Amino acid sequence: MKAQEDVVIPNRLGLHARPASRFALLASEFSSRICIQKAGEMVDGKSILEILTLASPRGTKLTIWAEGPDAQEAVENLAALVKSGFGEMDL
Amino acid sequence: MQDKIGILKKIQGIGASPGIAVGPAFVWDPRKPLVTRRPIREEDIEREKARFRDAVERAEGEITEILQDLPDELRAYGDVFQFHRLMLRDRMIHEQTVALIAQEKVCAEWALVRALDRVRELFLNIKDHYIRERIEDVEFAVERVIRILEGNGSEDPFNPEEPVIIVARDLSPEDTIRMKADKILAIATDMGSRTSHTAILARSIGIPAVVGLEHVSSAVESGQTLVVDGICGVVHIAPDELFLEVSRAKQARFIRRQLHIIHSSHLPAETEDGHRIKIKANIELIDEIPAVIANGAEGVGLLRTEYLYLAHKELPSEDLLFQTYREVAEKIAPYPVTIRTLDIGGDKFASHVHFAPEINPALGLRAIRLSLKEPELFRAQLRAILRASAFGDVRMLLPLVSGVQEIRTAKAHIEEIRNGLIRDGVPFDSGIKVGVMIEVPSAVLIADHLAQEADFFSIGTNDLIQYTLAIDRVNEHVAHLYNPLHPAVIRMLHQTVEAAHGAGIEISVCGEMAGEPLYVPLFVGFGVDELSMNPQAVPEIKRLIRLCRRDQCTSCVRDLLGAPSSKDIQEILGACISNHLQGEEDLVSWCPLS
Numbered sequence: 061m062k063a064q065e066d067v068v069i070p071n072r073l074g075l076h077a078r079p080a081s082r083f084a085l086l087a088s089e090f091s092s093r094i095c096i097q098k099a100g101e102m103v104d105g106k107s108i109l110e111i112l113t114l115a116s117p118r119g120t121k122l123t124i125w126a127e128g129p130d131a132q133e134a135v136e137n138l139a140a141l142v143k144s145g146f147g148e149m150d151l
Numbered sequence: 152m153q154d155k156i157g158i159l160k161k162i163q164g165i166g167a168s169p170g171i172a173v174g175p176a177f178v179w180d181p182r183k184p185l186v187t188r189r190p191i192r193e194e195d196i197e198r199e200k201a202r203f204r205d206a207v208e209r210a211e212g213e214i215t216e217i218l219q220d221l222p223d224e225l226r227a228y229g230d231v232f233q234f235h236r237l238m239l240r241d242r243m244i245h246e247q248t249v250a251l252i253a254q255e256k257v258c259a260e261w262a263l264v265r266a267l268d269r270v271r272e273l274f275l276n277i278k279d280h281y282i283r284e285r286i287e288d289v290e291f292a293v294e295r296v297i298r299i300l301e302g303n304g305s306e307d308p309f310n311p312e313e314p315v316i317i318v319a320r321d322l323s324p325e326d327t328i329r330m331k332a333d334k335i336l337a338i339a340t341d342m343g344s345r346t347s348h349t350a351i352l353a354r355s356i357g358i359p360a361v362v363g364l365e366h367v368s369s370a371v372e373s374g375q376t377l378v379v380d381g382i383c384g385v386v387h388i389a390p391d392e393l394f395l396e397v398s399r400a401k402q403a404r405f406i407r408r409q410l411h412i413i414h415s416s417h418l419p420a421e422t423e424d425g426h427r428i429k430i431k432a433n434i435e436l437i438d439e440i441p442a443v444i445a446n447g448a449e450g451v452g453l454l455r456t457e458y459l460y461l462a463h464k465e466l467p468s469e470d471l472l473f474q475t476y477r478e479v480a481e482k483i484a485p486y487p488v489t490i491r492t493l494d495i496g497g498d499k500f501a502s503h504v505h506f507a508p509e510i511n512p513a514l515g516l517r518a519i520r521l522s523l524k525e526p527e528l529f530r531a532q533l534r535a536i537l538r539a540s541a542f543g544d545v546r547m548l549l550p551l552v553s554g555v556q557e558i559r560t561a562k563a564h565i566e567e568i569r570n571g572l573i574r575d576g577v578p579f580d581s582g583i584k585v586g587v588m589i590e591v592p593s594a595v596l597i598a599d600h601l602a603q604e605a606d607f608f609s610i611g612t613n614d615l616i617q618y619t620l621a622i623d624r625v626n627e628h629v630a631h632l633y634n635p636l637h638p639a640v641i642r643m644l645h646q647t648v649e650a651a652h653g654a655g656i657e658i659s660v661c662g663e664m665a666g667e668p669l670y671v672p673l674f675v676g677f678g679v680d681e682l683s684m685n686p687q688a689v690p691e692i693k694r695l696i697r698l699c700r701r702d703q704c705t706s707c708v709r710d711l712l713g714a715p716s717s718k719d720i721q722e723i724l725g726a727c728i729s730n731h732l733q734g735e736e737d738l739v740s741w742c743p744l745s
Contacts, residue, residue, distance in 0.1 A: 073628075077285050078230060081237050108234075109243040109270055112285060115277045147510065 061092075063135040064125045071145035074117035077108075079146035084108040086141055092128025094138070105138070162364050164339070166384030167350035170359035171402035172337035173395060177315035178373045179326075186297060189258040199252050203259035206299040207239050213295065231323075234285075235292035243270050244293065260300050267293045291323060316377050320368045327352040337379035339367050339386045353381075355687070361386050383742035401741070416447030416690035418697065422675060426701040429681040430693050431489075433661055437475065440482045442686040447693060450486030452683025453548070453609070453661045454479060456532070457495050466528070472535035480543025487544035489586065489609070489659075489683075490536050492529070494518045494550040513623065518551030523560055534568050540580035548586045548609055553593045558604040561585075588661075590614035595643045598650030608651045609683070612662025616640050635664050636717040636724070641673075645712060648677045659683055671695045672727045676708030695732065703731040 069075055075083075087094045087105040094105035098120060103110035105124065116122060122142070126134040141147075191199050214236045221229055238244060244266050251262035267289065274286040314336045319326075321342035327349055335358055343349050343362030353360035359381030367386055371377065378387040378398040382405065387394065421427045431452030432443040443451060459467040459475065479488050496509065496517035509515035522529035536547050549561055562585065572579050587594070587601055590611035594601060602608065616633060617624060619640055624633035634640070644660075651658035659681035664670050666684030668691060674682060675696060684692060707727035711720045 073281075074279070076279075076282055077234055077288075081234055084237065084241075104242060107242045108237050109241045109273075109289070112282050113273045113277060115279045115282050117279065 061129060061131045062125075062127045063131040064123055065135045065139040066121060066123050067139050067142040069116050069118050069120045069122065070143065072118055074120065075111060075114060077112065080108050080111040082141060082146050083111055083138065086138060087134070090126070090128070090130045090134035090137075092126040092131045092134050094134055095125040097123040097125060160370065160388040162367050162370060162386045162388070164361040164364035164367070164384050164386065165343070165345060166360075166381045167343065167345050167347075167362045168338075168353035168358060168360035168381045169405070170337070170357070170381045171398055171405055172316055172359045172377075172379045172381075173398055173402065174314060174316050174336040174377065176318050176339075176371045176373055176375045176377045178368060178371055179317055179319045180368060186260045186264045188261045191252075191256050191258055193256065196253050196256065199259050200249050202300065203248055203252065203263070203296075206259070206296045207245065209299050210239055210292070210295045211236055213299075231288060234288055235295070238289050238292040239296065244289070260297055263293060263296060263300075316379055318368055318371045318377070322349045330356075337377075337381065338362075339364055339371075339377070339379050341365055341368050355685075357687070380742075385742075405741075412690045412694050413446070416693055418447075418693065420693040420696040422696060422699045422701045422704075424700045424702060426675070426678075428675065428679065428696055429659075430689055430696075431486075431659075431681060431683040432686040432689060433683050434686065437478055437482065439686060440479065443483065446686045446689040448486075448686055448689045450544075451479065451483055451488040452659055452681060454488055454490045456491060456493060460493060460495070469531040469535050472532055473538045476535055476539035476545070477542045480539050480545050484543040487546060489546040489548050490539075491548040491550055491588070492519070492532055492536075493522055496521065513617070519549050519557050519561065520551065523557065526564065529561075530564055530568060533565055534572070537565070537568055537572060537579040537583065538577060540583045541578035545580060546584045546586060546607070548588055550588045550611070551590060551614070552587045552601065553591045554597070555600050555604055558585075558587060558601065562604070586659075589647050590662075591618050592643065595647050598647045599653060602650050602654030602656055605656060607657045607659065608647060609659040609661050610644065610647055612640075612644075612660060612664040615643060615662070619643055634717050635667075635670070636720045638715060638717065638720065641711065641720060644673075645677060645708075648679060652678065657681065666692060668692065668695055669721075669724055669728070672699060672704040672707050672724060672731070673711075675699050675701055676704035676706075678705075698732040700731060703727070707731070 071079065073079075084106055095102050096105045096111060096114065098114050098116060101114060103114055105111065114120075114122075124135050124138050124142075126132075128134075214232050218229055218232050244263070247266035247269065248259065248262045251257065251265055252259055255262065270289055271286055274283055274289075277283045314334050316337045316339060317330070317335055318339045319341070321340055322338070330352070337358055338349060338353050338360040340349060340362045341364055345362075347362065350360060350362055359379050361379055361381055361384050364386060371386075371388055375389045376395070378390055378395065380387070380398070380401075387398070390398070419427060420430045429449050430447070431450045432439075432446070432448035433453040433455070434440070434443060434451055435455040435458055440451075454476075456472075459472060476490055494517070496512045496515055516524060522532075533547075536545065539545055547565075549558065552558060565585065569579070569581070584606035586607035586609055587605040588609050588611045589595060589598060589601075591614070595615070598608070612635065616622070616635055616637075620632060620634065620637055622629050622633045624630045648658050657680040660674060660679050661683040665674070665682040666688030671692060678701075682692065704727065707723060711723040714720045714723060
C-alpha cells in the first residue's frame with residue numbers, strides 16, 4: 061500500500077530540532093517505509109538527522125510518502141502533526 | 152611574554168565568579184576524541200558490532216539517568232538530552248557505523264567517527280545556522296559512546312582523584328551538573344559570559360570562574376599549574392614561585408573578606424539612617440534550614456511546597472505535609488516561615504492524578520487555579536499548614552493570584568477548615584496571616600483591591616517579569632529580552648509597593664531580583680519591608696543594606712522612575728551604588744590597571 065500527502069510547514073521556527081524529533085519519533089511508530097520529499101530531495105522520515113538536513117523554514121512545501129501495511133494511517137498522522145505546527149506555541 | 156615577576160603567560164577573560172584558585176589544570180576537550188584506526192579480523196566483525204550496540208545502550212542509560220537527576224533550574228535543557236538520545240538511534244549514525252565496521256573491517260570507534268564525519272559534512276552545508284549548530288549535539292552524543300567504547304568512562308573528569316582546575320572550550324549543562332564542588336578548584340573556559348550557566352553554577356557552588364578566554368583550552372596543557380583569578384577575570388599559566396606566593400596571599404585576603412561578610416551576617420540589615428529591612432531565605436527542603444540560620448537570615452520568606460507532590464507516585468497525605476511543615480516551623484523558630492501553597496501545574500505531578508496536557512502551561516491550570524479546581528488537594532494542604540501553625544510562627548502565601556475572587560474563595564476554604572479544627576479540638580494559630588503573591592500584571596493593576604483582602608504581599612519577580620514582558624526566559628530565542636530593569640517592570644514593582652503601604656500591609660520581594668546586589672538601592676528606595684532570597688545571598692545583601700542611606704536611595708528611585716529605558720535605569724542604579732554606598736570596597740580595586 062502506498063500513500064502520500066502534501067503539507068506546508070506552518071510554525072515560525074520551521075522544521076528545527078524539536079519538530080524534527082517529533083516527526084521522527086512518530087514516524088518510527090509505523091512499520092511502513094516513510095520518506096519526506098522537498099523539491100528534488102528525498103530523506104528518510106524516521107531519521108531526525110536526515111530531516112534536519114532538509115532545513116525547512118516556515119512555508120516550505122513538503123510531500124510525505126509512505127509505503128507499507130500502515131501507509132495510509134502513517135501519512136494521515138504525520139500530516140496532522142505537521143499541520144498542528146508540531147504542538148509548538150508560536151504558530 | 153615574560154614580565155618582571157616571571158609570568159609565562161596570562162590570558163584576560165571575563166570574571167564570572169569571584170575568588171582565586173591555584174592548582175593543576177585539567178584540560179577537558181569532549182569534542183576531539185583521540186580515536187585511532189584499528190583494523191579488525193573478518194571473524195571479529197559481529198563481535199565489534201555487538202560492542203557498538205552495547206555502548207549505545209549504555210550511553211542511552213546514562214542519558215536517562217541525567218534526565219532523571221536534572222535539577223529544576225536546568226529542566227529546560229531536558230530537550231537537549233532527549234535529542235542526544237534520538238541521535239544515537241538515528242540511521243545516519245547507528246546503521247552507518249554498523250555498516251562501516253563490516254565494510255572497512257575497522258573498530259567501532261573509528262567507524263563511528265567516520266559516520267559522524269559524514270553527518271558533519273552534510274550539516275556544514277545547511278544555511279540555517281540554528282540547525283547547522285545542532286551538529287554540536289550530535290558530537291556530544293557521539294563522544295559519549297566513544298568514551299564508553301574506550302572503556303575510560305569511569306575516568307570522570309569532573310570527579311578527579313585530586314582537586315583540579317577545569318579548562319575547557321565550553322561546558323555543557325550536563326558537565327556542570329556532574330562537577331563535584333570539592334574536587335573542582337576553579338573553571339576556565341574559552342566561551343561564555345557572566346550569565347551563562349557555567350557562570351551561574353560556579354557562583355552558586357562558590358568556586359572561582361573565568362569565562363570568555365577565547366583560547367585558554369588550546370594554550371594550557373593538563374598538569375600545568377594555573378592561577379585562576381575570578382576577581383580580575385585573568386588566568387595565569389605556569390607562573391613562577393614568586394607569583395604563586397603573591398596569588399596565595401591574594402587568595403587569603405579574598406577569603407578573609409568573604410569571612411568578614413559572613414561573620415557580620417548576624418547584624419541586622421539596617422540602613423545608615425535607621426531603616427530596617429527583614430532579610431529572609433527561600434528554601435524547599437528541611438535540610439536547607441542550617442544554611443538559613445548560618446547565613447543570618449531572619450526566617451524563611453518562601454517555603455516552596457512542590458517537592459512532596461513531585462517526589463512520590465502517591466499524593467502526599469495531610470499528615471506527611473503536616474509533619475514536614477511542623478518540623479520547619481519548629482526548626483526555624485523563633486523566626487517565621489511563610490509557606491507557599493502548591494505552585495505547579497497538573498502536568499508536573501508524579502502521581503496517578505492526570506490532567507489534560509496544555510499547549511501553554513505558563514498560562515494554564517496551575518498554582519492557585521489548580522488548587523481551587525481541586526478543592527480536596529488544596530484543603531489537605533491548608534489543613535496541614537493550619538495544624539503546623541500551632542508549632543511556630545507560620546504564614547501562608549497564595550501563588551499566582553490574579554483577582555480578588557480567588558482570595559475570597561481560598562479564604563472561605565480556610566474559614567471552613569478552621570471551624571473544623573476548632574470542632575475537633577485541634578490547635579492552630581488563630582491569627583495566622585494569609586498573603587498573596589503578586590506575580591501577574593492583573594494583580595499589580597488591582598493591587599489596591601487585593602490589599603484589602605490580603606494580610607501581606609510578596610512579589611514573585613521571576614514570573615512578574617515573564618508575564619509583564621511576555622518573555623519565556625528559558626526560550627533561547629527571546630531570553631535576551633528578559634530584563635528586570637525594563638521600565639514597565641520598575642513601574643509594576645513601584646505600584647505594588649505603594650498599594651501595599653497605602654493599605655497598611657507589609658510587602659516582601661522573593662524572586663531572584665531580591666538576592667542581586669545591583670537591586671539593593673531599588674528596594675531600599677521603594678521602601679520594601681522584606682527581601683527573601685537564596686540563603687547564600689543573604690550575607691552580601693545585608694552588608695550592602697547596612698552601607699545604604701534610605702533618603703539617598705529614595706532619590707535614586709525618583710530619578711529612575713522617570714527613565715525611559717532599562718539602560719538608563721541601570722546607569723542610575725550603578726551611579727547610586729558608587730556614589731552612595733560609603734565604604735564599599737570595590738573588588739575592581741584589587742586588579743592591576745591594564
